[in-house]
Amino acid sequence: MTEPHPTAPSYPTALGASSRDAITLLGQDLAADVMGTVGFGELAFWLATQRRPSTGEVRVFEAVLAALADHGFTPTAIVTRLTYLSAPDSVQGALAAGLLGGGSRFLGVTEDTGRFLHDVLTGREGTAPQDESGWDALALETVAAQRATGRFVPGLGHHVHKDADPRTPRLMQIAREEDLFGPHLALFEAIGRVHPQVLGRTLPLNGAGVCGAALADLGLPLELLRGFALLARTAGLIGQLAEELRRPVANEIFLSVDLNNRSVPPEPYEPAVESAGGS
Known part of the structure; x- marks a missing residue:
């Protein structure tokens, strides 16, 4: 040099x-x-x-990585396998294809939840609640405000785990054991308790959402929360490729679409027309 x-x-x-x-x-x-x-x-x-x-921070952080590594045949896993089928000479391309799918519906929930909880905590006056009833009051106010504006609460609900996401209580338990259960997790847990009062139904606290709360409590940069989710998913996608080498399914996925498509008449795009007038 x-x-x-x-x-x-x-x-x-x-x-x-x-x-x-x-x-x-x-x-x-x-x-x-x-x-x-x-x-x-x-x-x-x-x-x-x-x-x-610290040792405790490593344990919580690695629990998050484990929670987010692989969730089976999600779109990110499928596109990784299909890209490898198309370009087996480009492992990096297959991994990149899967990581590029980390957005608002898959993986991005970690960042969205962490940011949302942080905004609530930093946007209020006074000190953080000191007991469960205080956290419940803040959570009730938070969920009601989201409902009033027609917005969802990030991290609330899951498309598969309709009753409970098994990752959520386990990660909260680990954070408590390491004395790293901070305000983001406390608020998220309270949202889980009180949201039925506002929404009229009970939804699970999403595992990806609790990961965002835990990462925020660790003091990690909010701008990088999705990056940590992608770090975890990289390991999972490598696993998907390793399994594709041993038990390939990508070609079957491709053929199931290719051999079962049907021709339909074209539908010209028609842009929505805004109604005239206003308040």
Whole structure:
């Protein structure tokens, strides 16, 4: 590696940097102090926050990653398998295709819930509630406000787990065990208790939503919450590709659509016409 010119611009970083005979990462010697010593979950947290997490923080963080890694034949998994079928020479393309599907319906719920809870907590006056009744009052106010504007509460409801999402109580339990059950989780838990009073029906607290609350309580950047969901899902998509190699289903999925399509007359696009007048 050539030495930088003395008048060259400087680009400071606390992350990875290389010299002729060493690599540093987060101020540590990568080979001597990180490799074989720091687990991947701990390292991911450390990279994002530039502070080494506690043992409890690592446990909660890795529980989130496990909760979000794989959910079976979701659209992200299917598109990863289909892309690999089309381009088996491009594993990176298959993984990227699946990750690009992480949006408001799948995976993005983690970010949406964390941001929503954070906005509620930072948008109110006074200190945080001190007991369950206080959290219930705040949650009731929050759900009612969303209902009044016709908006959903992020993280409330699940398309498969209609009664309860098994990930939610487990992650809350782990956070409590590590004394990391903070205001975001407290508000989310209260929403689970009180929302039937407003909505007239009982919905489960989504596992991806509780992950967003837990990540926010860990103090991780809200702007990166979806990134952590994608980090977890990358492992799951690698698993999907590994299984596709052993027990391929992508071609059957493709043929089930290709051989069962039916021709219909074209339907010209007609833009919606706004009604005249106003208030």
